[in-house]
Amino acid sequence: MKQIAVMKVPERVVIPVTEPLVAIGDTVNVGQKIGESEHSSVSGEVVEISKLPNKNALSLVIKTSEDVSIEFQPKENPSPEAIKQILKEAGIPIELIPSEIVILNGTDEKPYVTANHALMLEYPDEILGGLKILMKATGASRGVIVICDSDPDVIKVMKASTKDIEIIPSKTTYVQCTEDLMKNAIAKGSKAMVSNIGIAKAVYDAVSLGKPLIETVVTVTGAKESQNVLARIGASLRSLIETCGGYSGEPTKIVINGPMSGTAQYTDEVPVTKGVYGVLVQYDGAMGEIRPCIDCARCVDVCPKDLLPNVLAISADNARFDVCVTYRLKDCVECGSCAYVCPSKIPIVQLIKYAKAEVEKKE
């Protein structure tokens, strides 16, 4: 069975750019550089440069015409320095730090996101290649891929494809946000870099094929057919959901990147950007009524960072940010586990984010 459906080329794409290199009316091709680290994912005409739909950055709107792609030229056997340059040119959001171990996080937020699972089944060699390139660029001697132990198929495929890369099965829990916990558990003090499967694939594409990052695998959940889709950067969520058969009702919430720490969107016009790996459509967004905290300590028991989320939430609610700081507010990774188990439905993560912002303001 094919793991990843390919999305048909969208009619228009919206790509946020830091500094546009093209003007309105220009014709761009697939893979053409249009911003400092952005590339066009389609061929067509630039019709608009505006601050839509996210008000923070400029966005290029490109109307698609025939798909013409520029030729990708891979460099032969690049040096670590050259790899860094290539990755930067290809617009891959990764920070290469010299380290001894490169860890790829292959775990998924199940059952809502399965993008890593699909990628590893579909492109095992590319991912291993990407990991080896990363190891070369960072000078690492050890490569590790962490995979959920509930994915024996993936573990089998990956183990069959490699001998020198370690495959570490991890307990299937919600660890997506706790990359530094993973780092501590595996590296045990030595320098390590954590990246993910999608990045490794993009790194391979950039270095071995010369292809910039213009596509990403997104798990769409909650549409008529939930599946993994290879989406062009800049395609709107609506076109993505239409690829999966459209909405199966009146949606109340659209979430990018997993239900536990993802961001709810204002509109389905929002484009897919680099770093999007999941889209979740909910038809019943009711979160239940907020009741007072009863100090049941369920949040304390689940916190991966050994914090006291109940104290943080109550102090933030009472604007006692100094107390928040004493109770290690900054250690919070906003994984959402505490708010998930809360019987009083207190928006703990929201309160913590609010406290963090206030503390930052004061500094």
Place this chain on the structure above:
Amino acid sequence: MKLIVSAPPHIKEDISIEKIMWSTVIALLPVTLMAVYVFGLSALYIVLICVLTAVLVELILQKMSNKRITIKDGNAVLIGLLLALLFPPNVPLWIPIIGVIIAMVFGKHAFGGLGHTIFNPSLVGVAFLMISWPALMTFASTPRFGASLPYILEYGATRLADASPLAMIGALYLLYKRYIDWRIPLSFIVTLALFALLLRIDLSSIFTGVLILGVFFLATDHSTTPVTKIGRFIFGAGCGALIIIYGQFGNYFEGICYSILLMNCFTALIDLYTVPNPSRRYMSWLKKN
């Protein structure tokens, strides 16, 4: 298309205060039924009066203070039921009414209601009654002795909860669902057993229904117990040790009530000193304030 924008997480566990409270009430139903079987209708009257008064007092208080009516969340029912199980069966029926009013008014709502209580409301009620009418709070008439099955059916029981310690097996379900915490009962029982071994106390004289009620239902009340993991162990151990002290110099029923109440006093302090990953920062913050 109207979309909701809210902070993550966007899914939540299927759990609520209502679920916790009503599950606890259901876990207590078997022992209540056993009490009615052993003591007859008087036990039923006590239970009904306690539960109804608790709900009524909460309703009146919340109506008076223009607050949201929360009688449906089961907390009032639970407080009433826990209190009822601590009475001897022949108590005059006005005693439970006063006890429940004290529990609800001064135990729960004076502190701000659900989640803000400092002392276990049910125990506040019992403590008040034990000081005010000690004679009425003990079993006066001769217990009905018959063929009793130890721990399952105690005809010699003197309080409703004593009727059948093993009928509180529902606590295991609460532990499994993590509606109550396992650390407090564990350290409670271990401490109790250790002291009993050291001081050569006959454990069977301590092992009563009221003790089981105390360990699994009164000492695990969420708001009045520490939130830190180590803190909960300390809380349970403290309760266990205090019961032995009270029991050696007084009686074990008072020991169970007062030890938990006394440890409730220490909850905030225990929490403050057992913050995970302790560093000097907490202490400096303490001194500053």
